[in-house]
Amino acid sequence: MSLGKLLERLIQLIPVLLGVSLIVFVMLALTPGDPVQIMVGEQAITPEQEAELRRDLGLDRPMVERFFLFIANAVQFDFGQSFYHGRPVADVIAERLPATIELSLVALIVALATAIPLGVLAAIRKNSIFDRLATVGSLLGVSLPGFWFGILLIMLFAVHLQILPVSGRIGYASEVPTVTGFLLIDTLLAGDFAAFGEALRYLILPAITLGLPMTAILMRVTRASMLEVMRQDYITFAEAKGLSHRRVIFRHALKNALIPTVSVAAIETGSLLGGNMIVETVFGWPGLGRLVVESIFLRNYPLVQAAVLLYAITYVLLNFVADILYTVLNPRVKL
Amino acid sequence: ADLIVGFTLDADTLDPANHRKRETETIIRNMYDGLVTRDANMVVVPEIAESITQVSPTEYDFKIRSGIKFHDGSTMTAEDVKFTLDRITVDGAMGGQTSPRKGLMGPVASVDVTAPDTVRITLSEPWPILPAMLPNQQIVFKAFVEKVGDEGLATQVNGTGPFKLAEWRKGDAVILERFDDYYGGATDIPPVGPACVDRVIFKIIPESASRVAALLAGEVHIINELPAFSIKQVEANDGTQVMTVNGTRSFFIAMNMEGEYFDDVKVRQAAAMAIDKQLIIDKILGGNAAPIDGILSPDAFGSSELPKVGYDPEQAKALLAEAGFPDGIDVTMDTEGAFKDTAEAIASMLTNAGIRTTVTVGEGAQLSDKWRTKGAPKSGDMFFTSWGNGSLDPFDIFTPTHRTNDRGNSAGYANAALDALLDAAAVELDVDKRRGMYREAEMMINADQPYVYLWVPKDIYGVSKRVTGWQPSADSRINLHDACLN
Amino acid sequence: MTDAALAPTSAPAADSLFRRNLREFRRNRLAVASALVVLLFVVMAVAAPLIAPQDPNATDLFRRLQPPAWIEGGDWAFPLGCDGLGRDILSRIIYGARISIFIGIAVILLATGVGILAGLAAGYFRGWVDVVIGRIVDILLGFPYLIFAIGLMAMMGPGLVNIVLALAYKEWVIPCRVVRGETLAVRELEYVEAARALGAGPRHIMWREILPNILSPVIVVSTIRMANVIILEASLSFLGLGVQPPTASWGSMVSDGRAFILESWWVSTFPGLAILLLVLAINVASQGLRDAFDPRFSE
Amino acid sequence: MTLLQVDGLSKHYEARRSLAQRLVGTPRSVVRAVNDVSLTVAKGEVLGLIGESGCGKSTLGRAILRLHEPTSGRVTFDGTDVTALAAPDLKAMRRRMQIIFQDPYASLNPRRTVAEIVGLPLALHGIASGEEARAITARVLERVGLRASQLDRYPHQFSGGQRQRIGIARALVSNPDFIVCDEPVSALDVSIQAQIIALLLELKREFGLTYLFISHDISVIGYLADRVAVMYLGEIVETGPVAEVLDNPRHPYTQSLLSAVPEVGPRRDKARVRLQGDLPSPLKPPKGCKFHTRCPLAIPACAERPPESRGVGPGHVAACHRLDGNLSLLEPVR
Amino acid sequence: MTVLLEVSNLHTEFHARAGLVRAVDGVSLKVSRGECLGVVGESGSGKSVTFSSVMGLVRSPGQVTQGAIFFDGRNLRDLSREEMRAIRGRDIAMTMQDALTALNPALTVGEQLAEVLEAHDETLPTGRTARRTAIRDRSVEMLGLVGIPSPEARLRQYPHEFSGGMRQRIMIAIALACRPKLLIADEPTTALDVTIQAQVLELISDIRARLGMAVVLITHDLGVVAEHCDRVMVMYAGQVVEEGPTDQVIGAPCHPYTRGLLASIPRPALRGQPLTPIMGQVPDLVGLPPQCRFHSRCPLAQPQCLVEVPMRDAGPGRRSRCLRLEEMA
Ligand SMILES: Nc1ncnc2c1ncn2[C@@H]1O[C@H](COP(=O)(O)OP(=O)(O)OP(=O)(O)O)[C@@H](O)[C@H]1O
Ligand SMILES: Nc1ncnc2c1ncn2[C@@H]1O[C@H](COP(=O)(O)OP(=O)(O)OP(=O)(O)O)[C@@H](O)[C@H]1O
Numbered sequence A: 001m002s003l004g005k006l007l008e009r010l011i012q013l014i015p016v017l018l019g020v021s022l023i024v025f026v027m028l029a030l031t032p033g034d035p036v037q038i039m040v041g042e043q044a045i046t047p048e049q050e051a052e053l054r055r056d057l058g059l060d061r062p063m064v065e066r067f068f069l070f071i072a073n074a075v076q077f078d079f080g081q082s083f084y085h086g087r088p089v090a091d092v093i094a095e096r097l098p099a100t101i102e103l104s105l106v107a108l109i110v111a112l113a114t115a116i117p118l119g120v121l122a123a124i125r126k127n128s129i130f131d132r133l134a135t136v137g138s139l140l141g142v143s144l145p146g147f148w149f150g151i152l153l154i155m156l157f158a159v160h161l162q163i164l165p166v167s168g169r170i171g172y173a174s175e176v177p178t179v180t181g182f183l184l185i186d187t188l189l190a191g192d193f194a195a196f197g198e199a200l201r202y203l204i205l206p207a208i209t210l211g212l213p214m215t216a217i218l219m220r221v222t223r224a225s226m227l228e229v230m231r232q233d234y235i236t237f238a239e240a241k242g243l244s245h246r247r248v249i250f251r252h253a254l255k256n257a258l259i260p261t262v263s264v265a266a267i268e269t270g271s272l273l274g275g276n277m278i279v280e281t282v283f284g285w286p287g288l289g290r291l292v293v294e295s296i297f298l299r300n301y302p303l304v305q306a307a308v309l310l311y312a313i314t315y316v317l318l319n320f321v322a323d324i325l326y327t328v329l330n331p332r333v334k335l
Numbered sequence B: 001a002d003l004i005v006g007f008t009l010d011a012d013t014l015d016p017a018n019h020r021k022r023e024t025e026t027i028i029r030n031m032y033d034g035l036v037t038r039d040a041n042m043v044v045v046p047e048i049a050e051s052i053t054q055v056s057p058t059e060y061d062f063k064i065r066s067g068i069k070f071h072d073g074s075t076m077t078a079e080d081v082k083f084t085l086d087r088i089t090v091d092g093a094m095g096g097q098t099s100p101r102k103g104l105m106g107p108v109a110s111v112d113v114t115a116p117d118t119v120r121i122t123l124s125e126p127w128p129i130l131p132a133m134l135p136n137q138q139i140v141f142k143a144f145v146e147k148v149g150d151e152g153l154a155t156q157v158n159g160t161g162p163f164k165l166a167e168w169r170k171g172d173a174v175i176l177e178r179f180d181d182y183y184g185g186a187t188d189i190p191p192v193g194p195a196c197v198d199r200v201i202f203k204i205i206p207e208s209a210s211r212v213a214a215l216l217a218g219e220v221h222i223i224n225e226l227p228a229f230s231i232k233q234v235e236a237n238d239g240t241q242v243m244t245v246n247g248t249r250s251f252f253i254a255m256n257m258e259g260e261y262f263d264d265v266k267v268r269q270a271a272a273m274a275i276d277k278q279l280i281i282d283k284i285l286g287g288n289a290a291p292i293d294g295i296l297s298p299d300a301f302g303s304s305e306l307p308k309v310g311y312d313p314e315q316a317k318a319l320l321a322e323a324g325f326p327d328g329i330d331v332t333m334d335t336e337g338a339f340k341d342t343a344e345a346i347a348s349m350l351t352n353a354g355i356r357t358t359v360t361v362g363e364g365a366q367l368s369d370k371w372r373t374k375g376a377p378k379s380g381d382m383f384f385t386s387w388g389n390g391s392l393d394p395f396d397i398f399t400p401t402h403r404t405n406d407r408g409n410s411a412g413y414a415n416a417a418l419d420a421l422l423d424a425a426a427v428e429l430d431v432d433k434r435r436g437m438y439r440e441a442e443m444m445i446n447a448d449q450p451y452v453y454l455w456v457p458k459d460i461y462g463v464s465k466r467v468t469g470w471q472p473s474a475d476s477r478i479n480l481h482d483a484c485l486n
Numbered sequence C: 001m002t003d004a005a006l007a008p009t010s011a012p013a014a015d016s017l018f019r020r021n022l023r024e025f026r027r028n029r030l031a032v033a034s035a036l037v038v039l040l041f042v043v044m045a046v047a048a049p050l051i052a053p054q055d056p057n058a059t060d061l062f063r064r065l066q067p068p069a070w071i072e073g074g075d076w077a078f079p080l081g082c083d084g085l086g087r088d089i090l091s092r093i094i095y096g097a098r099i100s101i102f103i104g105i106a107v108i109l110l111a112t113g114v115g116i117l118a119g120l121a122a123g124y125f126r127g128w129v130d131v132v133i134g135r136i137v138d139i140l141l142g143f144p145y146l147i148f149a150i151g152l153m154a155m156m157g158p159g160l161v162n163i164v165l166a167l168a169y170k171e172w173v174i175p176c177r178v179v180r181g182e183t184l185a186v187r188e189l190e191y192v193e194a195a196r197a198l199g200a201g202p203r204h205i206m207w208r209e210i211l212p213n214i215l216s217p218v219i220v221v222s223t224i225r226m227a228n229v230i231i232l233e234a235s236l237s238f239l240g241l242g243v244q245p246p247t248a249s250w251g252s253m254v255s256d257g258r259a260f261i262l263e264s265w266w267v268s269t270f271p272g273l274a275i276l277l278l279v280l281a282i283n284v285a286s287q288g289l290r291d292a293f294d295p296r297f298s299e
Numbered sequence D: 001m002t003l004l005q006v007d008g009l010s011k012h013y014e015a016r017r018s019l020a021q022r023l024v025g026t027p028r029s030v031v032r033a034v035n036d037v038s039l040t041v042a043k044g045e046v047l048g049l050i051g052e053s054g055c056g057k058s059t060l061g062r063a064i065l066r067l068h069e070p071t072s073g074r075v076t077f078d079g080t081d082v083t084a085l086a087a088p089d090l091k092a093m094r095r096r097m098q099i100i101f102q103d104p105y106a107s108l109n110p111r112r113t114v115a116e117i118v119g120l121p122l123a124l125h126g127i128a129s130g131e132e133a134r135a136i137t138a139r140v141l142e143r144v145g146l147r148a149s150q151l152d153r154y155p156h157q158f159s160g161g162q163r164q165r166i167g168i169a170r171a172l173v174s175n176p177d178f179i180v181c182d183e184p185v186s187a188l189d190v191s192i193q194a195q196i197i198a199l200l201l202e203l204k205r206e207f208g209l210t211y212l213f214i215s216h217d218i219s220v221i222g223y224l225a226d227r228v229a230v231m232y233l234g235e236i237v238e239t240g241p242v243a244e245v246l247d248n249p250r251h252p253y254t255q256s257l258l259s260a261v262p263e264v265g266p267r268r269d270k271a272r273v274r275l276q277g278d279l280p281s282p283l284k285p286p287k288g289c290k291f292h293t294r295c296p297l298a299i300p301a302c303a304e305r306p307p308e309s310r311g312v313g314p315g316h317v318a319a320c321h322r323l324d325g326n327l328s329l330l331e332p333v334r
Numbered sequence E: 001m002t003v004l005l006e007v008s009n010l011h012t013e014f015h016a017r018a019g020l021v022r023a024v025d026g027v028s029l030k031v032s033r034g035e036c037l038g039v040v041g042e043s044g045s046g047k048s049v050t051f052s053s054v055m056g057l058v059r060s061p062g063q064v065t066q067g068a069i070f071f072d073g074r075n076l077r078d079l080s081r082e083e084m085r086a087i088r089g090r091d092i093a094m095t096m097q098d099a100l101t102a103l104n105p106a107l108t109v110g111e112q113l114a115e116v117l118e119a120h121d122e123t124l125p126t127g128r129t130a131r132r133t134a135i136r137d138r139s140v141e142m143l144g145l146v147g148i149p150s151p152e153a154r155l156r157q158y159p160h161e162f163s164g165g166m167r168q169r170i171m172i173a174i175a176l177a178c179r180p181k182l183l184i185a186d187e188p189t190t191a192l193d194v195t196i197q198a199q200v201l202e203l204i205s206d207i208r209a210r211l212g213m214a215v216v217l218i219t220h221d222l223g224v225v226a227e228h229c230d231r232v233m234v235m236y237a238g239q240v241v242e243e244g245p246t247d248q249v250i251g252a253p254c255h256p257y258t259r260g261l262l263a264s265i266p267r268p269a270l271r272g273q274p275l276t277p278i279m280g281q282v283p284d285l286v287g288l289p290p291q292c293r294f295h296s297r298c299p300l301a302q303p304q305c306l307v308e309v310p311m312r313d314a315g316p317g318r319r320s321r322c323l324r325l326e327e328m329a
């Protein structure tokens, strides 16, 4: 991948980020509800105090000025103070982000690790019982409302069977020093395998709930593209070369079949990141999604703005990663 | 042992002077002690203060207990108390910012150290409820604040409370550790001494079904905001029980007195009669609420037996007809999503009595724009809402909801006589006289019926039977100093 | 020319591609069954007042959380039990079908309409039109969905129309992408060039030559997305942004009932199953459609 | 009488670069698909155009019809400068200049009936509508060997040969004078191919049509064209009467092309010209004479400047530096 | 010359949506060692399916239902999958029409060449590095053999980095990597330009001569057959209608279809004369009655032709499926 292409990507990022910032600004501006009112709630406050508070929060300036100020500061990674936390927004987000990313990534890995083998198997045994079961299963997967499914899982595995925890990220027995914020990594860095196992246990239910629809979609994509690939001339030619079945399937077919899987996975991961506030709420997962939803209701403008920007950047980066993977799988595409 | 509390919300910050949420205070209060605190019956008792003396209508002396240590081992002094109170009451004292808790301190003019162990609070005008409001403020360590800065205080704790901060896993849990050098807490609330459990963990579980599940699964030992419909289950479960305490939040329906229907007292009375409060309390709230006929909770200062508006839909219809609406009226009732169920039940009762009501669920921020207008013109018919009264003093519930154009006066009620009475009561130092004044005020509003006064729900907790020595408290604090885990 | 040139071809006379595809679809028994289920739900929605055993909005606190008929304490007049306000769950499911299906259809129609317009324009004109639409799509995709929906709902207030708008705002991106891609491919085909050679203008080419040929993947994608939209409505309900009471939508029923799930499982389980069944049926049927109408997508 | 005159026609395709690419400095890439081509076609004549895949035959055909806007050059049709026509006039001109495509599948809209496809020009130009249009369509359809009863069928219900007939009918329905036939038979089987060729020749005679007939099959061109133009990498390297060019090819490329054609019939020992290497990429065409990289006769001059076209016989023109040497690759070398 | 491949009475059927397609209906043929057999016929006449059947590569919904395929003395239809796999690529190799689609776009040319050696070549050393070098050397040698310049570097490239002619040559190199006894070249040049086509065909002829292998050349183009094949076999609608030595079949065809084909070819020599195309079109293979399949298009057709016509001898080494072949001489 050339440096030029990288630069090009970065340049393309600019209008997207500007657009996203603008939309979130306009959206917040047009949304009724006054941050100061919400903040004060039932407390008594004099008009002078209120004006001062407004000034403190920077809400006394005109909209346009606030927008440009935001952009100017954001370029220097300064997103202002959170209205509620008494700390910079960047800090507040940074504490929550690893949890969200960790959950999303694990969900993604679980999804890929189950969807691809299942999809391949379903394609090879097309129309077999297995294929049908997998198809029905995948349809079920996309047809379940996530929060409902999550609670059902909690009932079954945590309350009745009591083999998995209800909520949270890890128990409190062990103290894991925070290095990366990703518990799976931090526990390993600390050499604490028991804690690693525990973190994994806490991840299982939320990751399944979050990853299930994606697993279903990816399985279907893999199956369809595998079937498509299996029809191609180069598969016939590989067979004509007298190669083993395994080699034909895994080396010749799968590598090509994964191309659409990767691009769908990229899109879906974007929505995974941006849509996991529900799973976070159900499983008490201390991620960013929940915080952002709360912040919207509280009109905590700086936090919402920064978080949305962050989501957009992540989305673009994800697509970028997918592009790179794409070139690995498909040499015809040049980055 | 680790005592784990399944709790609805994480703390926004750990700075006692820089937050506005009850949940945040609940967590902070286990690490920081105040000059005074409340016992289980909501009686204000000295904590860090040894005694309180009212020197004059506007002067209070607080004698500070000696030998109180901060978590880092430093000894607390009267200077720290002054620093703490100044930080809250002086404009811009927090790095240019004014504490959001200033409003809770009323008309404080100055705080002075008058003797090595005495701090005097001087008010600019009499404010009888100062002691009732003081439990909301906790003492910080001057040197520590100067060291870590105001921002540092948001995440670091060096208090005098029974627990010190071990780790704050943001959004997930606040882990507290017993402070072994704890001075023991309020002597009026035995037992006195260091906390019983080694660690206390506030584990954040916002979704109530998950919170209940965690309690049932034994993952947590105490949960707050147990939904009424889950009571049966928690009770049926072997290791868990339900504990309740009278709450401090009054629920009511504001009727827009500037609107086309509710400007007529007959219509308002009809609405009040149309609602079978007791049925809702029994069925939806599981019996865990006290009905009210005025704004004040039965536990509040100044509350008294009031004439009841009985449930009488026929009479309601008659009143409606008298008011000129024999065919009934069509109105809407705004409420927040959390109260949708109850609001719908009420709406269907109103509808049965001819006040055909549609519930409109709105988001808190928008509803407060619409209904808490401070005198600006209102739109809409009814607003199902509530107002908290943590101090249990009428001052912070009666005035805001009923004084003309005050911030919580959603009904748009305007009564000059009542305004005068409330203003006078606010500064009246004679307790009995003051009580009488509020009785009078309640009778006034009872006649005008600007609101349909509904109930004060209990706070419901699910508690593991392993927990002993802990009691819920009406101010919805979870004080874990005395809690033990078997 | 001689008659030999006119030898009959294999295809039967007067048979449109559409009908051939339909025949193919009918062969797929599972898909047909699913289509019937969908139809059943639609009929149920339309005929709700005729078939619902109870008034869906009639509350009766004495029946609060009454269990389904077959469980101790149940009553056959309320076969699936009652919700937190004592309303009949079955009747609410029947009426809820109206809302959920309406939302599904309205969102998809809106999104597909907008998507087709934008996609056709981007794919046909390319150049700056494509760039602008592409950037808009990027921005919308980069914007976390639920956050936008929440913001939008907070901005506009709840209500059926607003829910439809909040769900459609980004939904159109998907048909747009499909249409754009297909248009890019089809516009290079010789029959498009032929139309141009005959003097046809862009309007004719986009609407008459290109659109009919890209419609089937769009239809296939749209039906699948409809299933998704129904689920998304449920998510909005979870966040407290669903339909207004007392109207029942399946999403709001599930989400209201989730609070009771530990003790009164039926409140959220039955509407949840209704969602599952309808969405499953739509998915199976649309996969059948895809197989029949757009064999490129399927095996 | 000259019906069509093409002067210095060029068509360059430039890959689009986004703003970002331009900022980053991605180099522009230009395909010179057709480069400075001039030719004339007389009324009633068939001009054959041959050349290898990708040499620009289709592009030239489309540029003449302005289906692809030419980059430069001029096309004069029956005295009118087609390249200068504004949209409405161009539309009118399209009635007179038509095209038949190579792919009988891709060139018919699968969602429209035969009546709609063939009748489209009638509707577009307001020639006829309703029953009248249907009648005209039916007549044309019968003329190309299909039945009027097939009017309401869809393309997929026809075989390849029949589809090609539909395509021909569509081109004919507006009564054109000139038709670009872009490899109309190369996708068809031999036996069907002969049917279509016969049909095209009949129609030409009957309606006095003029064809630009594009093909890569020299046998077909040899059979039906009056004159032939040979293209290599966007340029015409040799033109002339078909007999002249086929029997006495002067450009080394034409010569090698002819020698590569496998022929049915008793095997005769014909001299083979084996070209080395592959067609250069049109993105980076060689300098000088574009054929020099593969030409067995290339001399240093060939790499330096492009050769001029020169007459080498009556109506026979070739562009090669080595025409003087009178060299021919076809002389038996052995 | 000994017979290398002998197919007798081969039937291959497809269960398609429209019905049962008898794609190959009683095909018999012989290929001798070192010989080049041309197979011509219109699109859909069953050329490819016949030889896919030989290679055991007919995939569902297709099925070989009848017939024997003797290769080197063994009936391939009796072999297990594994045995068949061992023969494919080693003894019988195949190239396909479109090299771009037949080469895997995601794998380097080197890998695609190496894997066939890896799968079949028993002479390779067993040590890991030695084996790798041996494979590499062989790969380089094969690319050199088909005339690809700088083969070492080219091995690391992907198919799309080659031109059409080179790809075709690479495919041939892969097919020839294990020196098969029989190469089935399915329309190896249809997708190529004339000048490139000539290069590739000459390459095949060259290598055939050098390695002494037999070649089956499937094509549409009678010209290609005329120039490159010893014998030719003409197929029509799933059946062989005529076969014999190339010059004889082309010089004096003894089946009306072959004759029609030859007359359909436009040639400069025929300028001005009308072409005599075969009218009509290839019949649909679904549900064909057991009668002469060319009947509906045949200028010589008579009522008695409506019977099943077997292959008949038509002179030394020649056979034809026409009742009236005697009248055609
Ligand atoms: N729309 C286009 N954009 C960019 N390049 C193009 C475009 N159309 C054609 N080209 C390029 O122009 C050159 C000439 O193409 P053209 O289709 O005219 O060749 P041709 O001689 O008709 O080939 P064939 O025999 O394969 O039909 C080719 O290199 C081709 O890649
Ligand atoms: N997978 C399949 N399903 C159904 N029918 C098939 C299938 N494959 C081939 N056929 C049928 O078998 C017949 C013979 O096909 P085959 O590919 O052998 O023809 P061919 O002579 O090689 O033609 P071409 O010259 O086009 O390659 C055709 O009529 C085709 O319709």
Ligand SMILES: [Mg+2]
Pocket (backbone or CB within 6 Å): D057, D058, D059, D182
């Ligand atoms: Mg072309």
Ligand SMILES: [Mg+2]
Pocket (backbone or CB within 6 Å): E047, E048, E049, E186
């Ligand atoms: Mg074939």
